[in-house]
Each structure stands twice: as structure tokens, then as C-alpha cells.
Amino acid sequence: MAESKDSFIRWQGRSVEQLSYANNLFLGFSTATLGFALSVVKDQTYQPNCAAKITMLLGLATLSLSILIGAICAICRLYDFRTTAGIARHREKGEAENHSRSVLHGELRSSRSLAKALGSVTWVLFRIQVFTFLGGAFLVGVAFAFAYSSKLG
Numbered sequence: 001m002a003e004s005k006d007s008f009i010r011w012q013g014r015s016v017e018q019l020s021y022a023n024n025l026f027l028g029f030s031t032a033t034l035g036f037a038l039s040v041v042k043d044q045t046y047q048p049n050c051a052a053k054i055t056m057l058l059g060l061a062t063l064s065l066s067i068l069i070g071a072i073c074a075i076c077r078l079y080d081f082r083t084t085a086g087i088a089r090h091r092e093k094g095e096a097e098n099h100s101r102s103v104l105h106g107e108l109r110s111s112r113s114l115a116k117a118l119g120s121v122t123w124v125l126f127r128i129q130v131f132t133f134l135g136g137a138f139l140v141g142v143a144f145a146f147a148y149s150s151k152l153g
Helices: 002-041 050-092 103-147
Strands: none
Touching: 002 050, 002 103, 050 103
């Protein structure tokens, strides 16, 4: 049974690492795509039509939103880690075994609820971050296709 628990703890740790890695990856993708699009927009040779302008603006706004949501997601994860570390500290000290009526038990229950909520919020924010990046990158791509369609075909 102990081996099963160790395996769960190990894989849970890997899951935490991978979510952080993926969050950072999409933050990097969004920032790079936004930077690239802005460098093209400020170039004097970029002369988009109306549809390309509107699509580019929507793409830039969506990529900016993805960066903002990714940053909030990272901050939410930090609060989740901090809360979970506090719970673990109390557990290691043996304080979690106090009676259910104690103040400490109520604080631990509250901290566990907070950690669970922060974990759920993190996953929701991560999914939104990914979808806004994909949407923003798609819109920027469509804007380039509109602007350079005469050169492409």
C-alpha cells in the first residue's frame, strides 16, 4: 500500500511540474506571437485592408488577454502552493490530529477548501489561456492572409 501511495505522490508532483511548464510555454508563445505581430504592424510596408485591420486588432487583443490570463494563472498557482505548503507544515507537526472542534482544525479545513478552489481556478484559467492563445494566433494568421493575399496567390 505504501508503494502505491509513493507512486501517487510522485506522479502528482510530475503533474504539478507539467502544468507549470505548459503555463509558461503558452505564456511564451503568446508573448512571442504578440511581439511578432506588433513588429509587422509597425512596419511601413504593412498596408492592410479594413478586414485585415479589424482581424489583426482582434488577434492582438486576444493574445494580450491570453498573456494576462496566463499571468493570473501563475499567481493563482503560487497561492495554491503556499496554501498547500501551510497545510503540509501543520500535518508534519502533528497539529492536524487535534479534535474537530478546535480552531486549528477549522483553519485546516478552510485552508484545504481554499487550496482545492485555487486548484480548480488554476485549471480553468489554464484552459482559457490556451484557447485565447489559439484564437489570437488564428486571428493574426487570418489577418496576415487578408493583408498579403495578393502576394500569396
